[in-house]
Structures are given as structure tokens and as C-alpha cells.
Amino acid sequence: MLGHEEQQKAVEEIINKFNGNMAVVIAEIQRLINRYFMENNISPADALNFDVIFNQILQEAGYYTLVNEMVDKDYNELFSLIKSGFKEGGFDITYTADDLTLVQALKNVQSNNFSVIGSSAATSLRENLYRYSLSDFTVDQMAAQIAEDFKGTNVARHSTTLARTAIAEYQQAVIDIEAKDLDGVWLYIGVDDNSTRDFCHCVLKQNAYFDTATKNKIESDPKRKYNCRHRLRMVTEDYAKSEGYTFKSSISC
Numbered sequence: 001m002l003g004h005e006e007q008q009k010a011v012e013e014i015i016n017k018f019n020g021n022m023a024v025v026i027a028e029i030q031r032l033i034n035r036y037f038m039e040n041n042i043s044p045a046d047a048l049n050f051d052v053i054f055n056q057i058l059q060e061a062g063y064y065t066l067v068n069e070m071v072d073k074d075y076n077e078l079f080s081l082i083k084s085g086f087k088e089g090g091f092d093i094t095y096t097a098d099d100l101t102l103v104q105a106l107k108n109v110q111s112n113n114f115s116v117i118g119s120s121a122a123t124s125l126r127e128n129l130y131r132y133s134l135s136d137f138t139v140d141q142m143a144a145q146i147a148e149d150f151k152g153t154n155v156a157r158h159s160t161t162l163a164r165t166a167i168a169e170y171q172q173a174v175i176d177i178e179a180k181d182l183d184g185v186w187l188y189i190g191v192d193d194n195s196t197r198d199f200c201h202c203v204l205k206q207n208a209y210f211d212t213a214t215k216n217k218i219e220s221d222p223k224r225k226y227n228c229r230h231r232l233r234m235v236t237e238d239y240a241k242s243e244g245y246t247f248k249s250s251i252s253c
């Protein structure tokens, strides 16, 4: 409905591609860390520079390229699917220059979130390496320990979660940016199956359409959590009625 299935399929494809490429990037980061230790005798002064080295490693391993490719290119299909979704719901939208500026700003924020976990990994690895270099670790021990520490960073552990969250936020933000100029109502759209959370199941079964105030409450409800497969979609009131939805001014889920 409203192209939601196609959008979620596109999301899964983006995530699968991202995961595959990220596994390659992570293996490459590990290889480059290892190479650095093979080629250098680490003094405490070197260790204090390791954040710079690690950022170069992220760059060389393709971490930033991968993230930017997802945000700059892979999102494009979603962008056109969102437009067709609006059309099915009764609104023939065009993306204006202002809309595109807002969308680009959002993409910059998202790319920056990935840079932040990169820098924070760099800082913590530098601190650890400095301590190891003061504690008489051999280079081999330092290499092994830093390889282990890298596995614990958010770059290694949470990049996929961050990507999934970023995509969901992008979808809803593009919808919200377009909806600002439209006089429509909101539907809560998505599957209701065994893994649907209680909150989402409760909203879905109301079979209702909402005004923007209620939509905002639903959207920001912490019970949806990060991995929610549902989106709030704007449609014309006529469309909502013709699909059998009735208006509710509030919900308690």
C-alpha cells in the first residue's frame, strides 16, 4: 500500500549491500592496522598520534566512501518511490529546490554521524595504545590488543544499526518535508505480523487517520524504537476515507 512494500524492499537491498561492503571494509581496516604495527616500532609519542593514523586507515579502507555512497546514491531510489507513494495517496508532488536543500542538509548530518563514530573510535584506540606503549607491551602484543579493541568500537559493532536508523530517518524526513506544504492526513503504514511491536500493532489496528499533532506523537514515541518497519504517510482525506480509515484525534497505545 502506498508503495510501502517496494520502499521497504529497497531499504533491505540498501542494507544488504551496505553490510556486504562494510564486512569488506572492516577486514581491510584490520589488515591495515596489522600492517601499521608490522612496519613501525611504537613509541609513546607514536601512540599519541594513532588517532590520525586510524583516521587515515578508515579513509584508505573505504569507510567514508562506503557511507557517502549509501547516503548520496543508494537513497535515490527511495526518493522516487516516496514520490510515487504520495501520488497513490492523492498528492502529485514535485521536489522543489528548497526541498532538495533540506534533504541535502539531512544527508550531511547523517554522513557526519558516521564520521563521529569514526573519530570516537580513533580517540579511544589512541588512548589504549598510549597505555600499552607505557606498559612495556611488545609490538605484537600491542597489535593484537588494538585489533581486539577495534572489534569493540562502534565502527565495528554498530555501523549497520546506524545505517538502518539513518535510512528510516531519511524516509520519514523526505515525507515530512513534502507534507509541510500539503493539506492532508496521516496514516500509519506497514506490516502487522508476529514480530510487530505491541505499540505498532495497537496503532495499526485502530484503522485510523490522524492530524499532524497526533502523527508527531506517534512518530516520536519511544515505544517504536530504532528498528520500526512502519512509516507515517501523508494522504488526502478522501483517499483515507475511501480506504476505510476513520479519523481519530488521539490514540493511547
Ligand SMILES: [Zn+2]
Pocket (backbone or CB within 6 Å): 197, 200, 224, 227, 228, 229, 230
Ligand atoms: Zn513499527
